[in-house]
Amino acid sequence: MEFAELIKTPRADNVVLHRPFYLAVEGTLCLTGHHLIFSSRRQDNAEELWLLHSNIDSIEKRFVGSLGTIVIKCKDLRIIQLDIPGMEECLNIASSIEALSTLDSVTLMYPFFYRPMFEIVEDGWRSFLPDQEFELLTSLTDEWRLSCINKEFSVCPSYPPVVIVPKSIDDEALRKVALFRHGNRFPVLSYYHKKNGMVMMRSSQPLTGTNGRRCKEDEKLINATLRPGKRGYIIDTRSLNVAQQARAKGGGFEQEAHYPQWRRIHKCIERFNILQESLIKLVEACNDQSHNMDRWLSKLEASNWLTHIKEILTAACLAAQCIDREGASVLVHGTEGTDSTLQVTSLAQIILDPRCRTIRGFESLVVREWLQ
Missing domain, CATH: 2.30.29.30 (Pleckstrin-homology domain (PH domain)/Phosphotyrosine-binding domain (PTB))
Structure with a gap:
């Protein structure tokens, strides 16, 4: 065309x-x-x-x-x-x-179609490969491995071909875990905290359904991230009511009986359509020049934008606090394990890791969490 x-x-x-x-x-x-x-x-x-x-x-x-x-x-x-x-x-x-x-x-x-008018000094497609990130990790711990289970996106269409998983979990177990998670987004490493060796993982919801279905491989994978005698936190970005309703549709959440070492915390973050409506109201308020200050503040409050930002930051701060102060590993997920999950894991890394607050580190974070 x-x-x-x-x-x-x-x-x-x-x-x-x-x-x-x-x-x-x-x-x-x-x-x-x-x-x-x-x-x-x-x-x-x-x-x-x-x-x-x-x-x-x-x-x-x-x-x-x-x-x-x-x-x-x-x-x-x-x-x-x-x-x-x-x-x-x-x-x-x-x-x-x-x-x-x-x-x-x-x-x-x-x-x-873009043709740069300057010399290209770096191939951006190869700037932040999983192998490079894994090299940084292996200098700190030997408890993780690179898995090529998703080569050609055969297991999960929304994961990269190479992912970082616990060394004690083989690829056959990962396939079973993928079938137990919504959209096949099985738990993968998102962040390793150098200070105390705690980790943050991300995934989608488990497919427990109304019958309380379980997957022993999933339980083993998540527990593989815990230190002896330590507990972990599962941060669910849905309200308890929404998570319970998801069971009727085949989804759900981790049952305490099957994950006794994990404490589940619900931190509700609104879904995309609600955030989009809020953003539209915010943009309209920002571009309306006829307002006095009181009316502007009223329209800002009515948009609920700052409320949504507060909810996301609160969840990210909780994840960071669990890892840094409580010395506990964290698993973050909502329903699909995409938008709200990645917002929390990304902001938590910016809070915890000074490298993510540099230009190069922030680029790496965006590629790793959102693009790959």
Whole structure:
């Protein structure tokens, strides 16, 4: 497919750009395969705006007479308004932006077309390989191993091909554990605490169901992370009520009778759709210039955004405290073991590990927890 097929009007003059807290600017708007580009006409202070189509979350169209207005809401919280003379031009540009910002194929995205104008000094694809992270771990302990059980994503489609697991657990046991966990996300190492040797693992919920199904391999894997005489904590990112309801759908949580050395703590973190609604309200409040301070604070509170942030930070602080102060290992999971689980494990590592608070360490954390 050619991008030109999607661009009905590649250029429009006399377009006025409006942004909250900035003066309006008149200039020329251009559309390319991956960018919306706005260039001002002012000779004294030329201004350019480059906006990736993939950064656009939604657009709205408005018309007053022959003047069309496009309001673009971006994924980075910006809201941009473009006043475009001519209804036809406005409609063409709006439909082009909608098409270019909702491309289905990943290979049509900007990174596959980007050609750097400088010398590449490092291959980013090989900067944070599991083998490199494992080398750091082996300098501290010999109780873990690299498993290639997920080669070609045959066991779990959302795990990397190589994962770090306890040395005492073989691959055949891991396969059985995977069948016992939602989406086959079996417990894997997320963080090793150098100070006391405690660990943080992550997974999805166990598939106990209403019959209280158990998996001895799962119990053995989780207990393999405990020191003799030590207890561990399971931090469930769902409320107790939601976790109990999950049993009716085949999910559930670790039964105390089968995991006696583990204490389960429920720290409710809202699911994605609730957080998205809250974020939308926050963005609207931040971009509304008509508010006085009292109304702004009221809308901020009504969005519940800070409440959600507090819940996530509280869960992460609890995980960090269990590991560092209680000297206990931790397993974190919700239902799928993705969004809320990774928020907690990532923030806990930032709290515990100074390396994660460096640029290089933070990059490694994002790749390890979110991308691989």
